Amino acid sequence: MTDIQQQAAWTVRIPFHDVDMHGHVHNSVYFPYCETAITEYLRQQGLSEVFSPTAHDYAYHVHKVEFTFHRPSFFEQQLYFHVQPAKLSRTTIEFRVSVYATEEPTPRVQARIVWVCVQNRQIRVQAIAPAVREALIPLLES
Template sequence: MKHEGYPFFHPHRVRYSEIDMQGIVYNSRYLDYFDAAITEYMRHCGFNYVTDARNSGKDFHLVKASIEFLKPVPYDEDVEIGVRIGRLGRSSLCWELGLFQKHSEELSTTGEIIWVYTNIEDHQSVPIPEDRRKQLTEPPAQ
């Protein structure tokens, strides 16, 4: 699988502090990579996560995170994390992520992150506003 289907990519170079004794990316670091890529995607879309939460009283809660490890990623490797929205429900948002090694463009790791939009005060799910849906599903060209 190549880069098809991902409208946005976030570059990263694997640092020494991110690897384990095997010389490959330590498993929990992939969630850090995915979080950074989602944050940059949202910034690219003009969505300021902190400002929106403060102004609206609504926030996204993480309800699921899964990772599939397909190929090890070594130290000092240049990678790109592809981001796309897989499903957009009434109050839920499913991020689909793919980590590619730049030298080969091979898919090394996939991830799925599911968020639910909630009221900050009572943590009950609420519908994602239409303007927010449009902002996140129609990103400008990268």
């Protein structure tokens, strides 16, 4: 197993329904892939509970998404998603996701996804909970 495979938060083998008429993964499919990779990363870090909207009076909504596409991916190809919490502000968390194919040292796709913390009932932006902040600080990229 390569380093890319070992360090992946999530992997997927591209199903046919995610391929567009040009024969490669449709760009829009990468967003749910990256959201799943972030969720899996948080689960692997033992953070599912601190991010659970049903357990707290806050939730995280997507605020901003940015993708850079370097090379296409194709049906049946195995992709590896690496997740890194990158920035933490008073109200937002930025994740960086890099998508690799087997045995490739450079990513095919890179994403920046920013979540904003909101109060559940009023959907009003609020400060990130101390428990979440404390859990993420050690994971931030250097």
